Every structure is written in C-alpha cells, then in structure tokens.
Amino acid sequence: MNLALHDIRHNVSRFVLTAVGIGLLLMIVLGMSGIYRGLIDDALVVVDHIGADLWVVQRGTRGPFAEISRVPANLEHRLRAVPGVASARTFVSHNVQREHLGKPLRMNVLGLAWPEDKGEWVNLIAGRPLGQPHYEMIADASLGLPLGEKLALGKDTYTVVGITRGMVASSGDGIAFLTTRDSQAVQFDQSGEAIRLERAARVQRVRVNDVGRIQPSFIERGGGPSSSIPALASPMVSAITVRLSPGVDPAAVAAIIAAWPDVSVHTRDGQEQLLAYGMIDKARRQLGLFRVLLVVISTIIMALILYTLTLDKIHDIAMLKLMGARNTMIAGLILQQALLLGALGFGIAWYVGGFVFPKFPRRVLITPDDLWGLAGVVVLISVLSSLLGIWKAMRVEPNTVLS
Amino acid sequence: MNPPPDNTPAIEVFALTKTYGSGNTEVVAMKDVSLRVAKGEVIALLGPSGAGKSTLLTAMGLINPPTSGRITIGGRPVLDGPKPLVDLRAFRRHHLGFVFQKANLIPFLNAVQNVQVALEINDVPARAARRRALELLDYLGVADRANNLPSALSGGQQQRVSVARALANDPNLILADEPTAALDSHRGRQVMELFRKVAHERGAGVIVVTHDQRSLDVFDRTLEMEDGQLKSSQKPD
Incomplete structure (x- = not known):
C-alpha cells in the first residue's frame, strides 16, 4: 500500500x-x-550563419560585436590576395531606431556584400533574397514588417522582399539585411543642412590653407560632394569576413594577416567566444x-x-x-x-x-x-x-x- | 465454543517502577507494580486519574519504558528496567495491539486499509493483507463499511475498526486505554463485549483501562491502581 x-x-x-x-x-x-x-x-546566430573562417577588424579591437571597428572597404581586395583565402566580403552592422506606425522600431542593419551576397544564406520563411543592389531589404519576423512593407531609412525607402525567422543580433533586435552600400547610406546619413555646413567648413579649411591659395579649383571642389574628392576615403566598413579554401589551416592564414600592422584578425571560434563570454x-x-x-x-x-x-x-x-x-x-x-x-x-x-x-x-x-x-x-x-x-x-x- | 482462559501468561511484569525527574522534582508515577495476565484473559484496570494506569499501560506497550522492573511478553523477556532486550518496535509490530479512547484511524485510509496497513507493516503481502483485513472487519461487524473513510464512520464503527487493526497480527496482548470513553453506554458495552469475545476466541490477553463501572461484569478480573500502586485484584461478581 x-x-x-x-x-x-x-x-x-x-x-x-x-x-x-x-x-x-x-x-x-x-x-x-x-x-x-x-x-x-x-x-551567435550571425556568426554561425555568415560562416566566415576569419574576421579581419580594426587593429587592436575585438571586432564589431565587442566595440566599434572600422576598416577600409578595399581591404577585402588585399585579403583576396592572401594564399588560402577563397573569398573576402565586407561586413557592416549597426543599430538604428526609428518610428514606424507610431511605435519605436529598433533593428540591427546588416550589410550584404552585393552582388556576391544576396542573402541566400539567411533563414527565409517568406519572400526572396535581395534582387537588386538598392532599396530592398530582408527583415526578421520579430520586427513585425510584412512582405511588401515600405520603410523609410535615411533619405531612401526600402521594400521588404524577404522575411526571416530567428535572425537577431546579440542585443535581441531583429536584423534587417540591406546591401552594404545601402546599410552605409543608412549609417552615414546626414541631413541636407548638415551636409551644407560640412561643405562650407571644408571650403573654409581649404581657403585658409596654402593648397587653396595655390590651387583655387580645390576650393571649388571642396564645396562639392565627398565622392568627387579623391583625397577623401569612401566610408569604412565594420569588418571583412574571410572564407578559406577547403583544407586550409585557419591559424596559418590568420598568422599571415595578423602580421599586417593595420588590422587584427580573429577566428570564428574567437568571435563566438567573444560573443558568448564577453558581450553577454x-x-x-x-x-x-x-x-x-x-x-x-x-x-x-x-x-x-x-x-x-x-x-x-x-x-x-x-x-x-x-x-x-x-x-x-x-x-x-x-x-x-x-x-x-x-x-x-x-x-x-x-x-x-x-x-x-x-x-x-x-x-x-x-x-x-x-x-x-x-x-x-x-x-x-x-x-x-x-x-x-x-x-x-x-x-x-x-x-x-x-x- | 469459547475456550476458557488458559494459564500461559500473555504478559508478566515484575516490580515496575517509573519515576520522572530527579532530586526534589522527582515524581513517582508507578511503584513496584507486578502482575500477570494469562492468554485469553480480559482484565480491567481501574483507578482515579493520576493513579498511574496510563503509565503502566504505556510501559507494558513498550512505548514508555519503566525506570526499573522487568517485563516478559508471551514468555519472552523484553525489558529489564529501561533497557530493551529486543527490538521494541519490531516486537510491538508482531506481538502487541493497541486501542485508544480515540480510534486514531489514519484519516486518508479507508476502514479496510487502516487494518491492512497494520498487516503490511508486518510484511504481509498486500493481497493477503486485504483479505485478512476484510475477514477481521466482518468478524467485528463492520464489513459493510470497509470502503468508508474514518470520517464517514460513527464513533462505535471507528472503534471497531481500531479493534480490528489491533487484532490484525494476532497479538499476544491487546492494550486498550479508555476505549469506550467517547461512546454512549450501549456502544461502550458492545466494545467491551467485543474485547471479551476477542480474548476468549483468539486467546489474546486484553488489558483495558476504564472508568466505566457499568461494564465490569464483562471482565475476567479487575485490577485497581492508586497512587502508582496496584491496590487490589478481584473477580467481578
């Protein structure tokens, strides 16, 4: 009993x-x-899904998941020349918060290296990958943006063409995938007045400089768009992701890149450790x-x-x-x-x-x-x-x- | 046919003394008590409150050992003063049955389970224990309430179930402490007669502490205690 x-x-x-x-x-x-x-x-979701073997970041930093990292976009070309590297892509990631339908909408904008990367690797549950280099985005379902929704970011409007599930940043914010160029446009967007003031300041700096007095055309150029001034660099990216050829030892390639004085390199495991035991x-x-x-x-x-x-x-x-x-x-x-x-x-x-x-x-x-x-x-x-x-x-x- | 009480002792106690405290605060609850109860004999233990009846009963029940004296149950020495000579709990399990003023049935077990549990404690297999428990309830006239919880039984029925539980393991000795105090006179007498029946039919010694003078004719013998001592022993008329 x-x-x-x-x-x-x-x-x-x-x-x-x-x-x-x-x-x-x-x-x-x-x-x-x-x-x-x-x-x-x-x-870990982004690191896992991107599947990069190496992350090349600003010298002395732990990469974009830990702190601000800025490297020139053209670093990817230099990396492609390293023996054992199969591909190198720019990586841009930043958070934005906007009002949408009267509610705050916080998202992590992640740049895809168009045209090599259209976002085929993300967990699409509806829609399609990016189909054009501008004005399209793939949004995570947690953002609550339906297919076909139009969202104004910066000076442009982006159309949601794909929906993912479970693609969130370490902050828990849903990820919006844009092309790298578009994500940079969102990241570095300035108001018209801010641009005008910057151009005026630039003209003033050239005018009081010997260069401006010797070459008056520089003053004229200084008042134009940044892209027309060769001396100004194009916007920086957060990191370059590197995939290695099959059978190549990541440590060996990382050792080569680590010897460069302008960048630091982290393996995939290193980034994961950083995210799992550093960030959170x-x-x-x-x-x-x-x-x-x-x-x-x-x-x-x-x-x-x-x-x-x-x-x-x-x-x-x-x-x-x-x-x-x-x-x-x-x-x-x-x-x-x-x-x-x-x-x-x-x-x-x-x-x-x-x-x-x-x-x-x-x-x-x-x-x-x-x-x-x-x-x-x-x-x-x-x-x-x-x-x-x-x-x-x-x-x-x-x-x-x-x- | 009821066999007469035989002379084999169900229990013998020799010079039992129980004191509480020491020095100035020492209280003698029981002093130099000796008695012998034969198998099949029904004894009434009488006396005023504080006479030491319950002390004697709990000592004989092996739950409150005496300070000195000896107890032998079924011919086997079990206590020498406070020193146990056997595993007391196991001995109680096999050889003693208890009935109290309150039936003390386990409230979450029904009547048959309350009897069954006493058998299972004694390692009787569940099926055999249930069969025996039902037989006992039938013997005591409460088989029809076998599946009722104690809360659904009258006081008399509860007491019958508690007697059945006390009988479950065919004990040498049944100790009952004012078992009829909570019952009306009619039901009280019924219970007392039940003890007599059990003692005579099953050969168990039964000692009943009681204040109920009306049922004394049921007993083979009455013992009277006063101030912790056994004063008299007589057969009722």
Whole structure:
C-alpha cells in the first residue's frame, strides 16, 4: 500500500495547488535557463550563419560585436590576395531606431556584400533574397514588417522582399539585411543642412590653407560632394569576413594577416567566444545567479511545505510508529510525496512554459539538456526539502498518540 | 465454543517502577507494580486519574519504558528496567495491539486499509493483507463499511475498526486505554463485549483501562491502581 499516494488522494486539491506554486517557481528557473540559452544563441546566430573562417577588424579591437571597428572597404581586395583565402566580403552592422506606425522600431542593419551576397544564406520563411543592389531589404519576423512593407531609412525607402525567422543580433533586435552600400547610406546619413555646413567648413579649411591659395579649383571642389574628392576615403566598413579554401589551416592564414600592422584578425571560434563570454558575460552571470537564487528559494519553499504536510500527519506517523512501522516506511512516505510534488511541479513548469515562453520579447530557448538538468535539480531539491520533514517525523515518539 | 482462559501468561511484569525527574522534582508515577495476565484473559484496570494506569499501560506497550522492573511478553523477556532486550518496535509490530479512547484511524485510509496497513507493516503481502483485513472487519461487524473513510464512520464503527487493526497480527496482548470513553453506554458495552469475545476466541490477553463501572461484569478480573500502586485484584461478581 502506498501511503504517499493515499494521502495525496485524500488532499488532492491542496497537493495540486502546492504543485502549481512549485511548478510556477520551476518555470521561472526554466525560463532563466531559456533566456540564458537564448542570449547565447542570439549572439551567435550571425556568426554561425555568415560562416566566415576569419574576421579581419580594426587593429587592436575585438571586432564589431565587442566595440566599434572600422576598416577600409578595399581591404577585402588585399585579403583576396592572401594564399588560402577563397573569398573576402565586407561586413557592416549597426543599430538604428526609428518610428514606424507610431511605435519605436529598433533593428540591427546588416550589410550584404552585393552582388556576391544576396542573402541566400539567411533563414527565409517568406519572400526572396535581395534582387537588386538598392532599396530592398530582408527583415526578421520579430520586427513585425510584412512582405511588401515600405520603410523609410535615411533619405531612401526600402521594400521588404524577404522575411526571416530567428535572425537577431546579440542585443535581441531583429536584423534587417540591406546591401552594404545601402546599410552605409543608412549609417552615414546626414541631413541636407548638415551636409551644407560640412561643405562650407571644408571650403573654409581649404581657403585658409596654402593648397587653396595655390590651387583655387580645390576650393571649388571642396564645396562639392565627398565622392568627387579623391583625397577623401569612401566610408569604412565594420569588418571583412574571410572564407578559406577547403583544407586550409585557419591559424596559418590568420598568422599571415595578423602580421599586417593595420588590422587584427580573429577566428570564428574567437568571435563566438567573444560573443558568448564577453558581450553577454554579465547578463549570463546575472541570470546564473538568479537561477541559483530561485533554486534555493524553491528548495526552502518546498521544505516548508513538506514540513507542514508532515506536521499535519504527526499523529498518524506516531500511530504508525506505535504499530511498529519501520523508519524507512515513514521516511518513504515523506520522500515519495516530495518527489511527486517535484515531478508534478516540473511537469507544470514544462507545460505552462511551452505556452508562456514564446510570448516573451526575447527568445527563450529550452534545450533537452536544460530540461534534463532541471529534472536533476528537481530530484535534488525534492530530496533535500524532504529532509526537514523526515527529521521531524523521525523525532516523533509513538506515545504522541496518547497526547 | 469459547475456550476458557488458559494459564500461559500473555504478559508478566515484575516490580515496575517509573519515576520522572530527579532530586526534589522527582515524581513517582508507578511503584513496584507486578502482575500477570494469562492468554485469553480480559482484565480491567481501574483507578482515579493520576493513579498511574496510563503509565503502566504505556510501559507494558513498550512505548514508555519503566525506570526499573522487568517485563516478559508471551514468555519472552523484553525489558529489564529501561533497557530493551529486543527490538521494541519490531516486537510491538508482531506481538502487541493497541486501542485508544480515540480510534486514531489514519484519516486518508479507508476502514479496510487502516487494518491492512497494520498487516503490511508486518510484511504481509498486500493481497493477503486485504483479505485478512476484510475477514477481521466482518468478524467485528463492520464489513459493510470497509470502503468508508474514518470520517464517514460513527464513533462505535471507528472503534471497531481500531479493534480490528489491533487484532490484525494476532497479538499476544491487546492494550486498550479508555476505549469506550467517547461512546454512549450501549456502544461502550458492545466494545467491551467485543474485547471479551476477542480474548476468549483468539486467546489474546486484553488489558483495558476504564472508568466505566457499568461494564465490569464483562471482565475476567479487575485490577485497581492508586497512587502508582496496584491496590487490589478481584473477580467481578
């Protein structure tokens, strides 16, 4: 006869309500794990999908995921000449926030190196890759932009031609894929007045300079567009991504590029490590601490509940002892209830979480490992929390029945 | 046919003394009590409150060991002063049955399960335990309430179930502490007669602490305690 089950059946509503409470607590623990996994997965999604073997960035920096990195766009040509390099592409990434339909719209703009890269590699769930070098974009579903939607960014309007799922930056903002040129146009967009003031300042700088006095045509050129002045560089990009030929050792190629004095080079693993343990390190540790705290709180709450349930049964436990019941039978009654409470709580956490987590603004990624891990934690806290009740039960004297 | 009580002792106690505290605060709850109860004998233990009846009963029930004296149950020495000579809990499991003023049934088990659990504690397989529990409930006239929870039973029915539970493992000795106090006189007498029936038919020694003078004719013998000592022993008229 299973006394634990009989007792639960007798007080089923109280047991279920308690399990719901424990389940919701465990759901938060599970959610914390999911948010943590989601953070890492979101952070790595771009690096994983781009699939570059090497990231060439501004000298002395850790790359665009950690800090501002600027390298000239033409660096890609130099990199293509390195033995073992199969391809090199510009990488531009920056965040923008605009008003759209009266709501703030925050997105990460990522440049695709048109025409080599039209965005065939992204997770398209609707629409198509980019079909022209300007004014088209692929937007992640999290941005809420439907196919065909037109979005004004800078001085141009872009049409959504493709929708992706799960393509977000480490900040959790959905990614909008534009061509590199378009993304730079968005990044370096200035108002007409700002351009006029810059041109006037430029003319003034040339005018007070010897060059302007010797060559008056420079003054005239200084008032024109930047692109018509050869001395001014074209806009910088965030990084150059490099793919290597099959069988080439990334470390060997990285060693060659690292010897260049104007750039730094990071392997794919290095960027992933940087993202997973650098960018989101504090958030990761914070979530980890919260998780530990919640597990401790859950254990304490469960222990108190089981202790109370044991107190309710003290008289019955004393009677069982009087009848000669072994300690294992009495401890088993409490331990089984703790495990059943934990198991039901775990089931509730899993089931309710399945409905709740997808509604969170950031991705909550629950992996089988996390579920197994939580199951292990639940067993552990069930056992630990039953100890208080078992301790109390063991101290009950059979003659309590007479009191 | 009811066999007469035989002379094999269900329990023998020798010079039991129980004191609480020490020095100036020492209280003697029981002093130099000796008695012998044969198998099949039903004994009433009488006396005013504080006479030491419950102390004697719990000592004989191996749940409150005496300070000194010896207890032998079914011919086997079990306590020498406070020192146990056997595993007391296991011994209770096999050889003793208890009935109290309150039935003390486990509230989340129905009547048959309350009896069954006493058997399963004694390692009787579940199916056999259930069969035996049903037989006992039938013997005590409450088989029709076998599947009822204690909360759905009357006081008398609960007490019958608790007697069935006490009988479950065919104990040498049944100890009952004011088992009829919560019952009306009619049901109280029924329970007392039940003890007599159990003792005579099953050969168990039964010791009943009671204040109920109206049912004394049911007992083979009455013992009276006062100030922790056994004062008299007599057969009712």
